[in-house]
Amino acid sequence: MAKKVIIIGSGFGGLAAALRLRAKGLDITLVEKQPDLGGRARVFKKGSFIYDGGPTVITAPYLFEELFSLFNKKISNYVEIVPLDLWYRFVFSDGQTFDYSGDEKLMEKEIKKFSDKDFEGYNNLVNFTEKIFNKGFTDLSDKPFNNLTFMLKQVPSLLSLKSYKSVYKLVSDYIKNEKLRRVFSMHPLLVGGNPFTTTSIYTLILFLEKKWGIHYSMGGTGSVVKALEKLMHEENIKIIKSAEVTEIISNDNRVKGVKINNSEIIECDYIVCNSDPPNVYQNLIKSKSNYNFLFKQKMKRMDYSMGLFVYYFGSKKTIQRGGSSYYLFWKFLRKTFG
Ligand SMILES: Cc1cc2nc3c(=O)[nH]c(=O)nc-3n(C[C@H](O)[C@H](O)[C@H](O)COP(=O)(O)OP(=O)(O)OC[C@H]3O[C@@H](n4cnc5c(N)ncnc54)[C@H](O)[C@@H]3O)c2cc1C
Numbered sequence: 135m136a137k138k139v140i141i142i143g144s145g146f147g148g149l150a151a152a153l154r155l156r157a158k159g160l161d162i163t164l165v166e167k168q169p170d171l172g173g174r175a176r177v178f179k180k181g182s183f184i185y186d187g188g189p190t191v192i193t194a195p196y197l198f199e200e201l202f203s204l205f206n207k208k209i210s211n212y213v214e215i216v217p218l219d220l221w222y223r224f225v226f227s228d229g230q231t232f233d234y235s236g237d238e239k240l241m242e243k244e245i246k247k248f249s250d251k252d253f254e255g256y257n258n259l260v261n262f263t264e265k266i267f268n269k270g271f272t273d274l275s276d277k278p279f280n281n282l283t284f285m286l287k288q289v290p291s292l293l294s295l296k297s298y299k300s301v302y303k304l305v306s307d308y309i310k311n312e313k314l315r316r317v318f319s320m321h322p323l324l325v326g327g328n329p330f331t332t333t334s335i336y337t338l339i340l341f342l343e344k345k346w347g348i349h350y351s352m353g354g355t356g357s358v359v360k361a362l363e364k365l366m367h368e369e370n371i372k373i374i375k376s377a378e379v380t381e382i383i384s385n386d387n388r389v390k391g392v393k394i395n396n397s398e399i400i401e402c403d404y405i406v407c408n409s410d411p412p413n414v415y416q417n418l419i420k421s422k423s424n425y426n427f428l429f430k431q432k433m434k435r436m437d438y439s440m441g442l443f444v445y446y447f448g449s450k451k452t453i454q455r456g457g458s459s460y461y462l463f464w465k466f467l468r469k470t471f472g
Contacts, residue, residue: 137161139160139162139405140164140165140391140392140402141163142165142392142406142407142408143165144171144373146173147408149201149366151408152371153204153362153369155406156366160404163371163373163402164371169376171375172187172355172356177359181448184356185446186354190354191221191349191350192215194342194346195346198215201362205365207365209361213358214351215352218347220234221343224316232247248311252309252310252311256308256309259309263337263340266295266334267342267345269291270335270338292335296334297333298333299333300332300334301333303334321337321340377395379407379418381396381420382419384419387424412438415436
């Protein structure tokens with residue numbers, strides 16, 4: 135009989151884990167405390183407006199494609215994902231703008247609006263981030279950093295990639311104009327990091343975007359969540375919504391199941407938990423007898439990384455790039471946020 139797995143949480147992490155384990159033949163139940171799937175990528179409604187709660191930028195579409203190909207299916211039959219020509223528009227407080235894209239000719243023009251000299255520095259920066267990408271993404275992104283020997287082995291290459299510098303410091307080695315420095319060191323913000331303190335390894339995102347481009351799913355990110363939910367139904371993955379796991383039940387150092395909404399118990403052989411670690415270690419695992427002294431100290435020091443303040447609003451006007459509504463939209467943002 136297939137082993138039973140419970141996946142806690144239906145963010146992209148949980149959805150991907152459910153599908154990957156199902157493709158390996160396991161019996162999967164996904165439990166989500168919210169009334170619908172997606173986690174930070176959840177879609178919610180207010181009045182006649184529909185909002186994508188979080189992510190909009192897709193940088194590695196092949197990761198979504200893989201989830202469908204595991205079942206010999208094509209993602210294009212479920213959701214349309216299209217490449218974008220303009221990736222980001224930066225608007226500085228003095229009204230100057232920088233259009234960031236994958237088109238090298240346009241990038242040269244945009245960079246030279248601020249500084250002629252920095253175009254060469256930008257090319258050198260891209261070449262350096264390729265090396266970081268090869269190590270940090272290609273070699274290490276799917277390796278768990280939970281083994282001291284493995285971690286120590288990575289130190290020499292991480293030092294040669296200047297991982298001890300912050301993203302902003304590394305970018306500043308190549309780019310002299312302050313506004314361009316801000317443009318090219320913004321990527322940690324996408325993952326809740328501070329460019330002035332986050333290790334320069336995160337500049338790999340700059341190269342990752344150049345390699346695969348930036349994509350958007352038609353209908354919003356929610357349409358990717360819907361597509362994955364449809365695939366999960368087709369592949370007989372059980373989904374339980376509005377079900378908060380309030381306890382991870384274990385015995386003799388092995389998980390036995392989960393308690394839902396403080397009442398029902400579902401048994402299982404394995405658990406993949408995608409809830410925030412402080413919540414898991416402090417609240418969901420009731421017996422702390424297996425935590426050693428060092429881990430208990432670590433738990434006390436654990437802190438949440440920087441989050442985002444997201445302002446959701448609706449407009450009855452269509453906002454077009456370069457159009458007058460677009461201008462009014464920026465005026466509104468500047469008036470609101472200064
Ligand atoms: C505003 C915003 C914009 C972003 N923009 C981008 C972007 O453009 N591109 C990009 O790549 N990334 C972006 N991100 C980051 C991206 O959204 C996240 O990295 C990703 O969605 C996280 O997925 P996850 O599965 O790790 O966690 P989550 O999405 O947080 O999923 C965790 C799930 O677990 C559930 N859960 C937790 N505890 C329990 C429990 N006890 N019982 C049951 N369920 C539980 C939660 O309800 C949640 O659904 C953005 C994030 C935000 C907030």
